[in-house]
Amino acid sequence: MLEIVLCIIVILSAILALIQKDLLKAAILTGFSGGALAVLFQILLAPDVALTQAIVGAAIVPVFIALAVKKTQRSDG
């Protein structure tokens, strides 16, 4: 049951990230999607992949995007 909830979180946060007007929210929602993916990897018996994905997907990628947003503009318009 948990895995289906996580799948829904991954897809929903991916879609929500793409329809946000505020790019910073989009960055945070990308982190949500990456983090949920990390837990999914753990459920799929791949703890090493889960650790990497947790660091890269939930921390590094959102920070990169947030930095890029800070250097450019915040609103999508």
Place this chain on the structure above:
Amino acid sequence: MNELIPLMVIVPLMAALLISAFSKFNKVTKIFAFVVAICLPLIPLLSNYGLHYFGGYQPMLDNVTGVMYHPAITYSFTFLQQIIIGAVGLLTFLVVFIYLTKYKKVSGPYLFLLFLGTAAVTAMILTDDIFHMFVFFEILALAQVGIVAASSIDYSYEMALKYMILGSIGSPIMLLGIGFLLALTGSVNVTDIALAVHTGLIDATSPVFLLSLALIFFGWLYASGLPPFHTIKSGIYSKAEPHGAALLQSFTVVSMISIVLIMFRIYSSLPIFEVLVVFFSILAMILGVSLALTQTDFRRMIGFLAVGELGFIGLGIGLGTNFAITAGLFQALNEIIITALLFIGFGAVVHATNEVDTRKLGGILAYHPKVAIMLLIGGLAMAGVPPLSGFQSKLMLVQASLSCGFPEISILAIMVSIATFVVFVKTYYTMFLKPKPNDLDLEGKEVPRTMVFAMGVLLIIIILLGIFPDVVTSGISNFVGGIL
């Protein structure tokens, strides 16, 4: 000495890392880069043919089924790899040499990218492991983007970003295809996968297998710049520095043939594979040459011509007989050298005139006769005029398609050659022969002597390959006999 096989990848990779780490010391960096660049073409010439298993894991024999499994990442080094790596190594040497003499203060990151790209294509052509190839394919894409972005030409950043975005669609799709193959066979070793397909362990008509072909094929289209990626490929050639563009096109050619050979070994039992390859090759030939005819920027024109020439390689592979594949691979070797000569030669013209629009040029022949004559011979070689090397490979391709029962393809190939000739003569006339426009200042601008030297070296290879094609073709033919 099979220990030299991994060194072909490790030497440029380590050189790249060391150069970027110690780029503060200008003189040391220059000498080091020069020494490594000399080593690159020498290592493949000195090495013996053979296999190298990383970590020393030898192939295991399954006692129950009698099948050999390859647990290690395997590098296989044969005659084809030797000449292709030799050609790329020589080109890297010439490009690094041009770069080192052009600038007083060298940039460490740029040399890093050049060596990284060379290491990546070397690994791609050597490897027998499809995922290993994918990793180096991604590294190659990053290196290509860097080489384009590092140039001082206007709008190079835009072109680099476009290439990268298209690449981040193309590569994951290819990864997905590799995933399908992995799901079917449980292995990423090409020999194992090919064996599983040919012994009937995998149903070759199952939709999953066909889908994996479709996805890897799309990645191959991106890697080789066949349509629909021909515009971006010609774009990145035109936005890179000329010597960088000469190296970029060799990367494209090598990644194209290494992926297509892997696909050929796995999917050659499917007739649809050959149909797809021939279809996209013909499309590339038609689109590349017809767009090259209408360009006014001569760098863009050479870019489209290079894409059109790629179609010939695909044609040879797609026809699928021993003779045709030999012709295609020979054409690949010729294209690496001829297109590099053209890019460096036209780069020399840009250096002397600071102008890329053919309409504003003219009368350069009187000022730079050496460059003009070498460019003329290079262009004739690309169009397939005897006795140069382009003629030999195109003749072989025409013969191969005739003997396969496709006279239409022979006619098309000859027409594309003629159109290439028209493109080249038209550009050559407007740049070199037409009277000089009044506002064009050509006095006192010298072409760097290293560029002339590089063109001379490449020209000698073109003429030698044209006169003695058997030196190369017999070896390639043996290689092709091994994979058929």
Place this chain on the structure above:
Amino acid sequence: MKLYDQIFDVVKQFKKLFSPGPVTNADVSGSITAEIFLIVSLVISAILLRHVSVLLAGLVTLILTVLLISNIPLIPKFKIEQEDSLEKMIFYAVLVLALIVTFMYWGGNLV
């Protein structure tokens, strides 16, 4: 007479193609060569369909010839579709991906 006028009009269309900057003889003749090359090579490659079915090849070749010749000049239209803006390139890339996948999944065993 209409076709003749159309062919004559081609040169004027090519002028627009090279619009910022002068138009030289070499450019216009190059474009006309490209036009003829495009028509002839597409028609010849349509003949390759005879390996599937001779009737289909004949039909497609005839239709393609009429369609291409009645639509000259092709090169300006062609060049607009081949420009290097990201939108067009991604559109064609994804279109080709969709076509290859559809074709392989449902028609991969037909050939």
Place this chain on the structure above:
Amino acid sequence: MAQVQLAILLTSAALVIIGLYSAIFIDNIIKKIIGISFIEEGANLFIVAIGYKAGGVVPILMPGMDTSWFAANAAYPLPFGLVLTSIVIGASTLAVMLALVMVLYRRYGTLSTKVMLADTSKQEEYNE
């Protein structure tokens, strides 16, 4: 096929399709890059799902485990190793793309793809 594996495969297909959709239809370049990175994630998820074995154990041989029981029940670890590489490659590609976007924003002052990454000849007109 286990229910888990089916759900995962559908998710990865959905991620790939969301990525391809955003590549065509989204104009904002940063969102487009975010969208494209979902294609990579979908491919990663698919490859991890290949190695999964319903009711299996993590492929780490602990002391005291029976080897033949382990071989029969452990998940297939090769895809996991591949995905590790692929995740890092994806992140570095994303970083390079965002860096290029940051440079280009200074020149154009907008994040719209139609302006920033238009045809080269149109960009020349725009800058004049």
